[in-house]
Amino acid sequence: MEAAWCCFSDHVGFRGTIKNSASDFVVTEIDTCGRLVSDIGVDCVQDTCTINHQQLKSQPTPSKRLKKWEKPSENDSEQTSIDKSEDSTAAGSIVSQTTDCGLSESALNSSPIEMKGSTLELLLGSSLATLLEQFAISAKESQPTKGEDEATLSLGTFQEKSQRAAVHLAVRQRFPFLKTITSSTEIQVRLDPHYSELCQLVSEEEADGLFRFLDSKDRSSKFSFQPDGDKEHRKAVHHFVSRYFGKLLETKSFSEQASRSQGDAVITVRFRDKISSGRKRTDECQAPYTAFTLCKVNMETLDAVACLASELGVVPSDFSYAGIKDKKAVTSQTMVVKNVTINKLKAIQSSIQNKDLKIYNLRAASQHLRVGQLKGNHFSIIIRNVSKHLEDDPEASLTERVFDAIENVKEKGFVNYYGPQRFGLGQNVQADQIGLALLKQNLVKALHLFFTPEEGNDPVNKAKRHFIHTEDAKTTLALMPEYKTRERLVLRALNRYGNGQEGCTRAWLSLPHYMRILYIHSYCSKIWNEAVSFRLKTYDMNVVEGDLVICDKLDLDVSSRNSQQVHVVTAKDVESNTYSIDRVVLPMPGNSIQYPCNKLTLWYQDALVRDGLEACRFRIPALQLNVPGCYRPLLAWPQQLVYRWLEGEEVLCAKENSGFATGESKLPPETGDALSLSFSLNSSSYATVCLREIMKCNI
Incomplete structure (x- = not known):
């Protein structure tokens, strides 16, 4: 990860330390309505779990070339x-x-x-x-x-x-x-x-009718094409509707009674029925859901869930959340738990405070949360011991260095790398290594990597070390602390089914789907980081032929694998400077995405061959895993950026949004200062990566 890092801005930067304590790094989730989850009141009228997912919009609005028929407008933003x-x-x-x-x-x-x-x-x-x-x-x-x-x-x-x-x-x-x-x-x-495209298959009258039917959104009505005796032609029409409107519409062919001898049939189109939940039993559909805000200090999200589950007498899989937050931090996020009432949650509020957990904003919810169901995160960070780089000009002003760095990234953005916590910061075995073993379907090796111990003689590492040396799942389970949910689930399965191929398969299947896929995504994220660095070294900040760019949407759904969201840049696009670098996206490897049509195509192929995945289809049937891939923007921007100097508890110099105070304001001394930063990022963008671009150093 670190070797792949490329700078985007040309400022000098500065040094400093972050996360001296958990309170130096405060993360607050932003829900789909754009609210900080810490601000949601208990009397919320709108259920946050039912809001459609949208991403925070990027601040910059690149220039756009006026096209024919277009009137000049004061609002000159991307369409x-x-x-x-x-x-x-x-x-x-x-x-x-x-x-x-x-x-x-x-x-x-x-x-x-x-x-x-x-x-x-x-x-x-x-x-x-x-x-x-x-x-x-x-x-x-x-x-x-x-x-x-x-x-x-x-x-x-x-x-x-x-x-x-x-x-x-x-x-x-x-x-x-x-x-x-x-x-x-x-x-x-x-x-x-x-x-x-539809007019190539049917008459304009029929095309008009289908699109008017689609726009009417009248679920009680139906639309029918003209009788058609050509089975292959009807098949093409079915495929067209399914390809573009399959999630909304369904089609069926019915024999035309008056012309049955000729084999005519009529294609009827109707809106799909709304299904509230997929594979749940009727009694489960009536299960109560309760949403709340969880604040945790210096604790992993999964460990916090395990602690809450133990206190409430439920299983960890009854909890759902939009994303995993930093461990060494104070974080607040929305959670939803099934089959637990508000009164039951209130009963544990006092007991869990001794475990650095707090739950509040208790409220009823209609369904569980999905991973990624958030707009982003807001960060309040203190950088301590701010100073100039050792190789910097000794005559340069620290204040100017800090001002230039922050303003540069505020304006230009930063390369949207996945942060080191995506892979397991400081661990002997990182998550991407386990993901690679799973993609190779070497489940035994992946399991041994999973149990590789770290340095130290704490109970968790003692248990892992015992398993690696003995492969005795039963004894290891007795040694493993109760709060290590993932490890205990795996050990129970190994104890029951053995350590062979079948036992390892059962062990991985004992983990919830989102945990299993997390390791695969870590590997794909590593490849994405390396691909971005190769692209920047090869093409710099230029948009070149074969790049993938966002089509009609200013915001790209990073979870989407729909190739219609992206456009392959043509030579004509480059010549007319149609697209700017902020619209370039790169694919995460998968089985349903389109790769760039330039030197990056060969790079992706070589990277997969290097890792032994040349024949990989990004599907692991034994573990019920499918990796379709998605697209991720090359650049990201901090939003609502506020920064100020601190000295102890007192603010010495602050100028929100536009920089430091001038004139009579007291400027900080050149060493030993603390800097306060707060900003928001889109979901899946990393504050540590933004800080690294600002400071121009590893943090």
Whole structure:
């Protein structure tokens, strides 16, 4: 990990130490509503577990080249695909209001289905509605070939969500072949490539009908294509709907009674039924869920869960959470526990405080939490013993060094490496080594790596050392402390099924899925870090042909493996400087992702061959593991960055958001200072990596 690190900014940096104590590193989770979980009140009306996952938006808004049909706008940010489930739904609850965009009261009170030609004039004005009509005709008649720039028309900015929802729905109902996209508060339209592809299979009338049916979101209705006697053609239509709308729609073929002799059949489309939970029994669906905020000090998340489970008399798998937090820190995060009431949690509040745990904000929840169901994390960090690098100019000002470093990273961002805690900081065997053994399906070796002891003679290492020397699972289980949940689960399975291949398989399966996949992801993260360093050394900060970039979305769902989210940069893109470096993404290895089409392709292949994974399909059937892969942005940015000098308990110099105070403010001496930093990061971005870029040293 350390050898792979490449600098992004050109400032000098400074030295300092972090995590002198747990209180020097405070981490607070940001929920999907953008709230700090420590601020959630007990009387929350909205259940945080049911909010759709969205990422924090990056601060910078790179410049964008105006395309044909596009009107210049004061809001010059990257375009992002409209989330129809968000804005379109809002159209049904539009209220009368006067807007900056000139929306009339009658337009806002119109029902969504009625918003067609005349409503567009009310929403946009007659001149822009006419321009939209002309654009729609032109775009439909001159469909761009693959790789050619698509014509885009800007409809202006709309400050209210309800306004945007009304415009989106009106445009789509009037011109189903157009795609509406939103960039902050600006709405743009262009030809929908999915519509164009469908028109290669069916008539325009049928394509119009399907897209209007899709936008109506009327789950009680159905849509049918024309009778079709060609089985292969019907198969192609089925595949089209499944490929692009499979999570929302389902298709079935029914024989046409009037033409059964000719073998005609009709494809019927309907919305899929909503399923509240996958494989749960009916009685489990009624199980109570309770959400709470967990604050822990100097403790691993899994150990905290094991402690809570023991206190409550439940199993650790009854708990769910959005992510694992740092060990040497004070962390706050939302957790949800099944089959435990609020009163039962209240009963243990006092007893667990002696174990450096605190639970509060107790409230009812409707379901469990998913890993990644958060916007990000907020960090409050104290860097102690701040000083200049030894090789730095002795005449240089420490204050200027700190100011330049923080402002540089605040503006330019940092390389979005996975942090060392992803792999097991300071451990003899890191998580990526275990993940590599699992991918090779060498389960026995992976288990021995899992039990490799660290230095020291504490009870955990004594137990691990005993197992490595004797392979006696029963005695090792007696030696292993109760709070080591993972180790004890594995040892119980080995004691029951033996130490052979079957026993090792059962042992790994005894761990919850998210624990098993964690080791695989650690290996893939290591490959991603190395790939980023190779890319930066090979191409620097230039966007080159073959790079993968974010398509229509300003924010990329890092858990997504959908190749339609990314675009392969062409020579024409490079020549016209269409994309900037902040939009470049690199893939995490997996079986369902697209690799870059430049020197990185060979690099990924060589890296997998080096590790003996040339034949790996990133599936381990014996352990029920599938690794599809995903895309991760090359760069990340700290947000809401605040920094100030500290001396003991007293703030000497503070200037929030814009730097240090000037004029009469007292500046710190050149050595022995403490610096306070606070900022937020997107989920899956690491504060230690951000600090390393700021300070330009290993921390």
